[in-house]
Amino acid sequence: MTKYHKITMNGKVMYREFDPTTGYYENEMITEEDLVEQLLEEAVDSEIEIDEEEIDRAINYIPSSFQREMVQNYIAYLQAVIESH
Incomplete structure (x- = not known):
């Protein structure tokens, strides 16, 4: 499972992917909204609508x-x- 570090700079919260096996950061910093969207895309297998x-x-x-x-x-x-x- 991908790990992220929460980074607060000048009061602004961002997240960055961290690889604990290498000790290095991956990709760019992203907002919490983008992180949630990304995690949902990975976790949600299908969408079911009920009327x-x-x-x-x-x-x-x-x-x-x-x-x-x-x-x-x-x-x-x-x-x-x-x-x-």
Whole structure:
């Protein structure tokens, strides 16, 4: 995992990649905003968008009330799993 040093110069906070095996700095100094963006790009594998209104509309198209309820219960279960982590 890449390591960074937090460097404060004249009250301005910047970050710079540091290689502990060589003891040298790599690349240029970057802002905290740029560092967060870079780390998120490396860490986030995929992006999932959920439109609850679209899901509700799709569920309402299911003709069987039993099957509709099964889908709603499964979605509620998945939401509970997500919120517990």
